[in-house]
Amino acid sequence: MKYIQVGDNRLSVIGVGCMRIASMTPGEADEFVHTALDAGINFFDHADIYGGGKSEKVFGDLFARDASLRDKMFIQSKCAIHDGLFDFSRSHILSSVDGILERLNTDHIDSLLLHRPDALMEPEEVEEAFDILHKAGKVRMFGVSNMNPFQMDLLKSAVTYPLWAEQIQMSIAFAPALEASFNVNMDIDPSIMRDGGILEYCRIKGMAVQTWSPLQKGYFKGVFLDDPDYAKLNGLMQELADKYGVGKDAIAYAWNLRYPAKMQVITGTTKPSRIKEAAKAADIELTKAEWYALYKAAGRKLP
Numbered sequence: 001m002k003y004i005q006v007g008d009n010r011l012s013v014i015g016v017g018c019m020r021i022a023s024m025t026p027g028e029a030d031e032f033v034h035t036a037l038d039a040g041i042n043f044f045d046h047a048d049i050y051g052g053g054k055s056e057k058v059f060g061d062l063f064a065r066d067a068s069l070r071d072k073m074f075i076q077s078k079c080a081i082h083d084g085l086f087d088f089s090r091s092h093i094l095s096s097v098d099g100i101l102e103r104l105n106t107d108h109i110d111s112l113l114l115h116r117p118d119a120l121m122e123p124e125e126v127e128e129a130f131d132i133l134h135k136a137g138k139v140r141m142f143g144v145s146n147m148n149p150f151q152m153d154l155l156k157s158a159v160t161y162p163l164w165a166e167q168i169q170m171s172i173a174f175a176p177a178l179e180a181s182f183n184v185n186m187d188i189d190p191s192i193m194r195d196g197g198i199l200e201y202c203r204i205k206g207m208a209v210q211t212w213s214p215l216q217k218g219y220f221k222g223v224f225l226d227d228p229d230y231a232k233l234n235g236l237m238q239e240l241a242d243k244y245g246v247g248k249d250a251i252a253y254a255w256n257l258r259y260p261a262k263m264q265v266i267t268g269t270t271k272p273s274r275i276k277e278a279a280k281a282a283d284i285e286l287t288k289a290e291w292y293a294l295y296k297a298a299g300r301k302l303p
Contacts, residue, residue, distance in 0.1 A: 001013070001014070001039065001040025001041065001279060001282050001283075002257075002282040002283070004208060004262045004263075004264070006141070006164055006165075006208060006262070007141070007164075009074060009110070009141075010042075011042065011043050011074055011208075011264070012040060012041045012042050012043045012264075012282070013257055013263060013264050013265065013282050014039075014041050014043070014253065014264070014265055014267065014278050014279055014281065014282055015041070015043035015044065015045050015076075015210065015264050015265065015266045015267070016032075016033075016036045016041055016043065016044050016045065016266075016267055016275065017045045017212065017266045017267050017268045018044055018045060018046045018050060018055050018056075018059055019047070019050040019051070019055060019268060020050075020051075020055070020268065020270050021050075021051070021055045021058050021059065021270055022050065022051025022052070022054035022055045022057075022058060023051075023054075024058050024270070026061065026065070028270075029058050029059065029061070029062055030062065030065075031272055032270060032272060032275070033059075033062055033069065035272040035275050035276060036275050036279075037069075037072055037073075039275065039276055039279035040279060040282075041275070041278075041279060042072060042073055042074050043073075043074050043076070043264065044059070044073055044074070044075050044076070045076050045077075045078075045167075045210070045266050046059065046075065046076065046077040046078070046100070046104070047077055047078035047079070047081075047115055048077060048078065048079050048081075048096050048099060048100050048103075048115075049078075049081050049082070049115070053099065053103055056077065056100060056103035056104050057103045059103075059104060060102075060103050060104040060105030060106065061105065063104075063105045063106060064105055070106055074110045074111070075104065075106065075109050075110050075111075076109065076110060076111035076112070076113065077100045077104070077109050077111075077112060077113075078112070078113040078114070078115035078145060078167075079092070079093060079096035079097065079100065079112065079113075079114070079115055080092070080093075080096075080114050080115040080116060080118060081115050081116060085118075086115070086116050086117065086118040086119075087118060088114060088118040088120075088121035088122070088125065088126050089122075089125055090125040090126070090128050090129045093114075093126065093129035093130075093133075094129050094132060094133070097109070097112065097133055097138055097139060098138075100112075101138060107137070107138070108137055108138050108139065108140060109138070109139055109140070110140050110141060111139070111140065111141045111142070111143060111164070111165065112133070112139045112141075112142055112143070113142075113143045113144055113145045113165065113167055114126070114142075114143075114144045114145065114147075114155075115145055115146075116145060116146045116147075117144075117146065117147050117148075117151050121154075121155070123154060123155050123156075123157050123158035123159055124158045126155060126158065126159055127158045127159045127160060127161075130142055130159060130161050131160075131161075134161060141161075141162075141164045141165075142159075142161050142162070142163060142164065143163050143164050143165035143166060143167070143207075143208075144163055144165075144166055144167070145166065145167035145168070145210075146167065146168055146169075147166065147198075148195045148196040148198060149195075149196045149197060149198065149201040150196055152166070152201070163205075163207060164207060164208060165207055165208040165209070165210055165264075166198060166202050166207055166208070166209055166210070167209075167210040167211075167212055167266070168198055168209065168210075168211060168212070169211070169212050169213045169216070169219065170209075170211040170212075170213075170214065170256055171211070171213060171214045171215060171216055171217070171224070171252065171255075171256065172224070172233065172252055172255050172256075172294050172295065172297075172298050173216070173217040173218075173224040173230060173233065173298045173299075174213070174216060174217060174218055174219075175295070175298075176194055176195070177195055177198050177199050178199065178295075179191075179300070180192060180193035180194070180197075181197075181199070181200070182302055182303060183303050186303055190300070199259065199261060202261055202262075203260070203261045206262070207261075207262065208261075208262040208263075208264055209259070209261050209262060209263050209264070210264045210265075210266055211256045211263065211264065211265050211266065212266045212268070213268065214252055214253055214256050214265050214266070214267070214268075215249060215252055215268070217229075217230065224252075224298075225237075225248055225249060225252070230298065230299075232297045232299075233294065233297040233298045233299075234248065235297075236293060236294060236297045237251045237252065237294070237297075240286070240290060240294075244284050246277065246280045246281070246284065247277045247280075249274065249277055249278065249281075250277050250278065250280045250281040250284065251281075251284070251286075251294075252281075253265045253267075253278055253281035254281040254284040254285070254286050255286060255291060255294050255295075257281060257282070257284075258285065258286045258291045265278070265281065
């Protein structure tokens with residue numbers, strides 16, 4: 001396993017997403033977590049809306065059975081989405097974290113991300129909430145998800161705590177954050193920079209980039225693995241999988257990790273065998289030629 005250093009934290013580049021664990025039995029949850037830990041994965045990603053809170057409750061029950069597990073993990077959760085809106089108000093952030101801590105059966109989380117942008121946000125309220133949470137020892141670090149650079153700078157106009165991470169959707173088959181980086185000054189649709197340069201911004205600021213849905217071909221449109229519409233991509237992925245002695249999913253994760261920032265891949269699988277396979281991606285460094293070939297095999301052209 002490879003790790004990135006963030007302050008005093010040594011974080012695995014593969015993170016386990018816990019969105020789909022709400023219906024797990026205690027035995028399944030134990031296997032899920034121990035498989036990750038045994039593979040060197042110490043990063044677990046949650047959100048208060050996952051399973052309506054049940055995913056965090058299933059995870060928190062682990063600590064009731066074995067309290068020693070908590071110190072082996074870096075636990076992140078997210079808040080802001082509720083009742084069909086996005087809410088960065090001081091009161092909502094504070095109440096959300098209290099609920100997260102209760103469900104996770106812990107006195108603190110290592111990271112809190114604001115879950116999608118709130119157009120009506122008041123940065124001063126966010127700062128007040130962050131300050132209360134940090135001073136109380138409830139949250140150690142703060143970040144954002146799915147925000148553009150201007151929104152992050154707007155937050156930082158009042159927020160004094162560092163934003164250590166940005167979480168965005170990214171995969172070989174879904175990479176709008178990259179397309180405009182290639183098609184600069186071109187009179188074509190891929191040249192449109194829709195997000196203001198998220199990846200470049202994070203590199204400049206030294207922020208970690210956490211990529212979710214690394215196997216999806218769009219916004220929950222299904223995976224591209226073995227999809228006949230991505231036959232060329234799958235063929236090349238299989239060639240590289242054979243070369244590196246891994247499965248195609250590990251190649252997909254390795255593609256994200258090859259971008260030269262503080263990259264993390266957040267998996268969405270609940271299968272222990274898939275978690276083991278994901279961990280192998282950390283040890284693969286695709287060549288530049290392989291990375292570009294995969295990008296083009298997904299159906300894109302370079303200018």
